[in-house]
Amino acid sequence: MSRPVNPIRIGIDGGGTTCRFALQLPDKVLRTSLGSANAHSDLQATINVLNAGLSELFEKADLQPDVFWNIPAFAGLAGVTTQEKADQIAGAVKLNRLSVEDDRRSAVAGALKNGNGYVAGVGTGSFLARQDQTGIRFMGGYGADLGDEASGCWLGKELLKRLLYWRDNAVAPSALLETVWSGFDSNLETVLAFGQSARPADFAKFAPQIVDAATSGDPNALALMEAGAQYIIQSLRVLGWQEGEKVCLLGGLASHYRPYLPPHIAANLAQPEGSALDGCLHLAGQLEPIREERVHEH
Known part of the structure; x- marks a missing residue:
């Protein structure tokens, strides 16, 4: 990593389950x-969490x-899908010198520093990325409505779909x-009401149950984990992964996919050099220092 220009700096890693500050x-x-701190599912709650943490x-x-x-x-915040939303958050947070982006670049900066490699970030949401001398290429990370395959949110949604398929004998x-x-009191209306109101973090709460059930050989849990792993495998192919290039698994769920990856990919898995929060601190270190006359009135 290049030397930070700001020895005193703040990093914020906001995910669908937890927002970390340093x-x-x-x-x-x-x-x-x-x-x-998911800016897509609840923007005002995200702003409130940021200000409270600061x-x-x-x-x-x-x-x-x-x-x-x-x-x-x-x-680096989950659910920041537009520059307008990033600007809105930055303007509503107390800090004078805050740069807001989605949470992908900071995750890559933490995991790979300045080196080459691939990242599969799988937590409440998901994305993949490739970093080399030309820059970073991202794949996925489009949010719970249309993407985030393999994520905890996606697993929870797919589990409930299977629940409905089971009721239809499919x-x-x-x-x-x-x-x-x-757990839904064997009541279809309760399941459907949950599906309409649940946020990504609510769906993701099913992920540990799915992981444990798959480890025990439950066929439906295995099918879900294998489908998530297949998305990771296919995405690495699209990004151009070659055998011998390192892959870092990031996020609370990512490591649980390791047993479902083929040996030639599993053999190239590497520990990330740092966390997404480390990446946020690094990127904060590269920001232009603020002028002394820009001071909040508190």
């Missing part, structure tokens, strides 16, 4: 975390307001489906 000081890093950092930092609120910051029963059905 303040890099010359001698230490202060951290805090709060709930979901206020917590401010309390921990013991810095003067005119210093803290002018620290350069980078936020798929075989299994312990997983029977357990989920019981």
Whole structure:
């Protein structure tokens, strides 16, 4: 990684389940975390989480307001699909020098630093990327409505689809489906009402149950995990992956796909060099320092 120009900086990694904050000081890093920050599913809640987390950092930092609120910051947030939305968030957050993007570039910056390789980010949402000397090429990351295949949200939605198929005798029963059905009080209207109102993080809550059931050999859970793995495999092919090139799995769900990847891909899996939050701190370090006269009134 290139040398940061801002030794004091803030990184914010906002996902569909958790939003993590870090303040890099010359001698230490202060951290805090709060709930979901998905700008697509709930923009105002995301802004509220950002301001609340920054206020917590401010309390921990013991810095003067005119210093803290002018620290350069980078936020990589789930659900930032347009520049207009990024600008809206930046304008509503207390920080004077905040750059907002979706959460893909920061994840790549954390995992690969300046090196070549591939990233499969799979948590509540999902995306894949390739980084080389020409830059970064992304695939996916279009959000829960039309994309995020293999993600926790996608798994949850696909599980509920299978539940409905099972009721129509279109798929075989299994312990997983029977357990989920019981969790909805064996009531179709309850399932459908959940599907209409649930946010990505709500669907993603089924992911650990699916992972565990697949490990136990549940056929419906296995089918879901294998379908998610197939999306990762196909996406790597589209991005141009060649045997011998490293692949980093990122996110709370990504590592659970490892047993479902073919040996020639699994053999090239590598530990990420850092987290998405590390990537946010790095990108914040590259921002142009703010001018002293730009100070919030607090």
